[in-house]
Amino acid sequence: MEGFGWPARATMNLDALFNNLLTSGIGLSNSETLRKLRILNTFHLVVIMTAPLLGLFYFYVGALILYYVTILTGSLMISSFIVLRKTKSLVLGGHYAISILWIFLFLVSWNTGAITFEGVIHPTWILNGSLILFAVLIMGYFHGSLWTMVMFVQAGLIVYLYQSRFQFPNLLPMEMAALYHLGTFMVGFLVLVLLAFLFEREREDALLREEIKAQALRESRKYMDDLLARSPVPTFILDRNHRVVEWNPACQELTGVLPGEILGKGVWDGFKIGQKGSLADLVLDEPGAVEEHVQEAILSHSESGWVEMDMVLPGLKEGRRVRMSAGALTDETGAVRGAIQTVTELPLRASGGILKDMTSRLKKSEAEAAETKEKLKSVTEEYNLLKKNIAAFIRKKEEP
Numbered sequence: 001m002e003g004f005g006w007p008a009r010a011t012m013n014l015d016a017l018f019n020n021l022l023t024s025g026i027g028l029s030n031s032e033t034l035r036k037l038r039i040l041n042t043f044h045l046v047v048i049m050t051a052p053l054l055g056l057f058y059f060y061v062g063a064l065i066l067y068y069v070t071i072l073t074g075s076l077m078i079s080s081f082i083v084l085r086k087t088k089s090l091v092l093g094g095h096y097a098i099s100i101l102w103i104f105l106f107l108v109s110w111n112t113g114a115i116t117f118e119g120v121i122h123p124t125w126i127l128n129g130s131l132i133l134f135a136v137l138i139m140g141y142f143h144g145s146l147w148t149m150v151m152f153v154q155a156g157l158i159v160y161l162y163q164s165r166f167q168f169p170n171l172l173p174m175e176m177a178a179l180y181h182l183g184t185f186m187v188g189f190l191v192l193v194l195l196a197f198l199f200e201r202e203r204e205d206a207l208l209r210e211e212i213k214a215q216a217l218r219e220s221r222k223y224m225d226d227l228l229a230r231s232p233v234p235t236f237i238l239d240r241n242h243r244v245v246e247w248n249p250a251c252q253e254l255t256g257v258l259p260g261e262i263l264g265k266g267v268w269d270g271f272k273i274g275q276k277g278s279l280a281d282l283v284l285d286e287p288g289a290v291e292e293h294v295q296e297a298i299l300s301h302s303e304s305g306w307v308e309m310d311m312v313l314p315g316l317k318e319g320r321r322v323r324m325s326a327g328a329l330t331d332e333t334g335a336v337r338g339a340i341q342t343v344t345e346l347p348l349r350a351s352g353g354i355l356k357d358m359t360s361r362l363k364k365s366e367a368e369a370a371e372t373k374e375k376l377k378s379v380t381e382e383y384n385l386l387k388k389n390i391a392a393f394i395r396k397k398e399e400p
Helices: 002-022 031-061 064-087 090-111 124-139 141-163 174-230 249-255 279-285 287-297 348-398
Strands: 235-239 244-247 298-301 307-313 320-330 336-345
Touching: 002 031, 031 064, 031 090, 031 124, 031 174, 064 090, 090 124, 090 141, 124 141, 124 174, 235 249, 235 279, 249 336, 279 307, 279 320, 279 336
Parallel strands: none
Antiparallel strands: 235 244, 235 336, 298 307, 307 320, 320 336
8 A cells, every 4th residue: 555655645746846836836815816826827838838849940940030039038938937936926927928928929020021011910910919818817907908008009110110111021931931820820819719718717707706705795694684683682783874774673672663663764862872872873983082972981992992881871761771882893994884882771770779879869969959048048138137237337327
């Protein structure tokens, strides 16, 4: 059994090495980026391997300039492969590789008759179009548009020279020119077909990714709905426009308000703690100023913006003491999308104790006010009597 282990391990090592080669040694969880890296590095390898063969063809037909250009292109493509591995940048590596091949195609078309004497565009233009599509596939539409402009400038230059009756050099033997151009056309056509398959694969992968995201979103939504529905803690959620979007059964039981009566509207009046609305409204509007409004009732305030407070809500069952918690809901970019609040009613005896204490304080204040009023009345009477005595004394002094 051990004899079969070495070939298996060797195969696994080769697979790992080849995968590392195609992904430039980048360990990413983003499958789309990895796929584009594999395509670009496969492009590198294809050009590197075919350059010597094409160079031998040009050497055989006597086009030494194109022979050297082809060998140089293969060498530069090796450097492009290394640049991508070092920088790990799809944009930089993609532009570098496409620039090398574009210059190669430009020199080849220039030295093999950029435009035929009948005025038909040279078959290498099909490969130029393929480069544009390749740029779009690897780097996106913006970078593909840049290369489209480059191709238009090149086309304008060649058409201008053609109209000026410039004689383009043609290093190919006349007896091989037709076969060469046909072969170039077929290669360009096959490249376009390959890119069409890649774009279709890209479209299918994009649809699959969107479906996976949508499914995950639906499952997350269902989980959230189940969690809120089963939670014994009254909980509601506001969107960024302060409209209630979630109102769980515990909230309905506490307030007697049905979800259909509150969804899409502002917070129930019984949960409001001032003119600013509920605690969730405060967190949504002024997360940093919550303490200014209800400082005496705050129990805790976390760095993430989650606030917990203990206070009496006068509008809840004619005044009940509750513990409320609220926090902002953010998306993956950190933008606030809403707020969530929980309301836990404290035991009735605690609420009764608070109300009893408030009532006793009120009665005590009323008694003190009555006592002060009596004292003020007594002082006023004494003051009036003193005024009368002083007036009588003055009158006696004035009598002869």
